[in-house]
Amino acid sequence: MASIPEYYAGKSVLITGATGFMGKVLVEKLLRSCPDVKALYILVRPKAGQSMKQRVSDMMKCKLFDRVREENPDFHQKIVPISSELTQPGLSISAADVERLTGCVNIVFHCAATIRFDEPLKHALQLNVIATQQLLSLAQQMHHLEAFIHISTAYANCNRRHIDEIIYPPPVEPKKLIESVEWMDDGIVRDITPRLIGDRPNTYTYTKALAECVVQQEQDKLNVGIIRPSIVGASWQEPFPGWIDNFNGPSGVFIAAGKGILRTMRANNDAVADLIPVDVVINLTLAAGWYTAVHRPKTALVYNCTTGGINPFHWGEIEHHVMSSFKRNPLEQAFRRPNANITSNYLINQYWILVSHKFPAFIYDLFLRLCGQKPQMMRIFNRLHKAIHLLEYFSSQDWEWNSENMSMLMGQLSPEDRKTFNFDVRQLNWPEYIENYCIGTKKYVLNEDMSDIPAARQHLRKLRNIRYTFNTLLVVFIWRVFIARSQMARNIWYFVVSLCFKFLSYFRASSTLTN
Ligand SMILES: CCCCCCCCCCCCCCCCCC(=O)SCCNC(=O)CCNC(=O)[C@H](O)C(C)(C)COP(=O)(O)OP(=O)(O)OC[C@H]1O[C@@H](n2cnc3c(N)ncnc32)[C@H](O)[C@@H]1OP(=O)(O)O
Numbered sequence: 001m002a003s004i005p006e007y008y009a010g011k012s013v014l015i016t017g018a019t020g021f022m023g024k025v026l027v028e029k030l031l032r033s034c035p036d037v038k039a040l041y042i043l044v045r046p047k048a049g050q051s052m053k054q055r056v057s058d059m060m061k062c063k064l065f066d067r068v069r070e071e072n073p074d075f076h077q078k079i080v081p082i083s084s085e086l087t088q089p090g091l092s093i094s095a096a097d098v099e100r101l102t103g104c105v106n107i108v109f110h111c112a113a114t115i116r117f118d119e120p121l122k123h124a125l126q127l128n129v130i131a132t133q134q135l136l137s138l139a140q141q142m143h144h145l146e147a148f149i150h151i152s153t154a155y156a157n158c159n160r161r162h163i164d165e166i167i168y169p170p171p172v173e174p175k176k177l178i179e180s181v182e183w184m185d186d187g188i189v190r191d192i193t194p195r196l197i198g199d200r201p202n203t204y205t206y207t208k209a210l211a212e213c214v215v216q217q218e219q220d221k222l223n224v225g226i227i228r229p230s231i232v233g234a235s236w237q238e239p240f241p242g243w244i245d246n247f248n249g250p251s252g253v254f255i256a257a258g259k260g261i262l263r264t265m266r267a268n269n270d271a272v273a274d275l276i277p278v279d280v281v282i283n284l285t286l287a288a289g290w291y292t293a294v295h296r297p298k299t300a301l302v303y304n305c306t307t308g309g310i311n312p313f314h315w316g317e318i319e320h321h322v323m324s325s326f327k328r329n330p331l332e333q334a335f336r337r338p339n340a341n342i343t344s345n346y347l348i349n350q351y352w353i354l355v356s357h358k359f360p361a362f363i364y365d366l367f368l369r370l371c372g373q374k375p376q377m378m379r380i381f382n383r384l385h386k387a388i389h390l391l392e393y394f395s396s397q398d399w400e401w402n403s404e405n406m407s408m409l410m411g412q413l414s415p416e417d418r419k420t421f422n423f424d425v426r427q428l429n430w431p432e433y434i435e436n437y438c439i440g441t442k443k444y445v446l447n448e449d450m451s452d453i454p455a456a457r458q459h460l461r462k463l464r465n466i467r468y469t470f471n472t473l474l475v476v477f478i479w480r481v482f483i484a485r486s487q488m489a490r491n492i493w494y495f496v497v498s499l500c501f502k503f504l505s506y507f508r509a510s511s512t513l514t515n
Pocket residue numbers: 115116117118153154155230231232246247248249250251252253254256257265267315318319322323340342383384386387388390391392394395
């Protein structure tokens with residue numbers, strides 16, 4: 001049987017979401033580990049004033065591609081950008097491009113999605129469900145298609161505690177919902193959204209569940225596979241440890257904690273933190289593409305791509321390792337010394353939000369105002385609170401995923417493929433991974449230089465001195481206000497001081513006796 005690189009040799013691959021976090025890693029890995037792949041057609045839209053071509057050229061200059069660039073400087077010749085806006089009819093692909101794609105594509109990887117938790121339902125439906133439907137229709141016209149791999153999420157069914165590798169009945173028939181919201185104005189859709197999503201936390205997980213159902217409906221006509229990653233984090237090994245390029249999921253939380261902004265968050269110390277490195281997800285995705293095309297399973301196989309059941313790690317442990325990593329490798333210009341704590345108690349969390357977030361932000365903004373500058377800290381904290389509020393659902397509870405298909409797939413690989421497309425998370429050393437993850441946020445998200453670490457440490461020392469000075473001034477102030485002005489406070493103060501004095505005298509007397 002063909003190995004994975006042998007299988008992809010000479011194949012044309014279509015990728016959606018190639019400019020995104022996971023899409024980029026998929027493109028890089030395919031080019032590097034399957035060098036004989038024929039062409040990668042990537043659907044890209046113009047964005048933020050940049051043309052499609054400019055975006056693709058910028059993407060290829062990215063640090064992520066350093067290794068493949070070194071091994072094959074002409075790698076870009078295999079990338080064929082196709083202009084496409086997925087929310088438009090026919091995915092707004094030109095007729096000539098449709099003809100080109102239907103004539104040559106062998107495998108489709110569908111990664112594009114909106115992953116925002118606060119996305120209005122209409123837009124989330126448009127991108128996560130309707131675009132998936134349209135892509136499936138396009139795939140059906142492809143004459144040489146061998147596999148269609150859809151990237152879902154392990155949280156598509158987060159309203160269940162135990163999640164098997166099956167497609168669960170959808171909360172509503174997607175077609176009916178699409179037809180209904182089509183005629184409604186945005187206000188009505190917004191009003192009925194909480195009722196529709198029911199026990200799911202957001203429109204993202206809801207529409208991803210509907211998308212799975214849409215994919216399942218085509219399983220008789222197409223050879224499909226569904227990958228369900230949990231919380232995708234920085235790379236573990238490839239192309240180098242710690243690569244990450246965004247603030248999504250835990251990355252934004254880590255950065256906010258490393259900058260000393262985030263000091264408290266609601267999370268369950270003992271709940272499993274189901275993080276999965278991006279390179280693991282991509283290796284599994286490529287292996288699943290190979291398996292689906294070569295073995296042609298009768299029904300769509302679902303792969304729960306998770307770590308919790310195999311190599312569990314908990315939020316409490318994450319907190320500990322993130323904090324110690326940022327103390328060793330501090331971020332530049334931290335607001336305060338990194339010291340974040342997680343708690344599952346709502347009231348304790350609210351207390352710390354007041355004392356450790358809002359109060360320092362108020363003081364800092366006051367300071368900025370006094371210096372004639374625009375206050376900004378309260379605004380930053382308001383945005384942070386909005387973001388962490390949306391994440392807390394995932395950090396406060398446990399899920400149990402069955403990942404038998406992941407193990408089955410591993411068993412199907414040759415020893416060589418198992419090494420090249422490693423997704424064996426039993427080998428993952430969490431403390432080392434978290435250390436590289438934190439360094440990755442510093443280097444690749446914030447673009448900070450590792451050589452500036454001594455200056456960052458110096459800055460933390462300065463912050464520590466400011467804190468000591470502030471605390472001393474606070475004590476003196478309290479003493480002035482309460483002790484010096486009230487007779488009762490003075491009496492208590494003298495009582496405490498005399499008690500300490502008596503204790504010291506007793507201690508000195510007893511130590512003289514023993515000598
Ligand atoms: C040490 C302590 C240890 C603690 C342990 C606890 C950790 C818990 C972590 C739990 C993670 C759970 C994730 C669950 C994932 C489900 C898996 C998936 O399928 S799906 C994948 C998961 N999907 C997601 O994670 C999507 C979640 N994100 C969203 O839905 C939205 O971004 C938003 C609603 C949070 C903010 O919307 P909006 O107000 O419109 O703002 P914009 O979007 O326009 O961004 C504004 C600025 O903020 C930046 N920034 C963004 N996020 C964060 C952050 N978390 N933080 C900080 N910053 C963040 C952003 O880069 C931007 O910067 P700039 O360009 O201005 O410089």
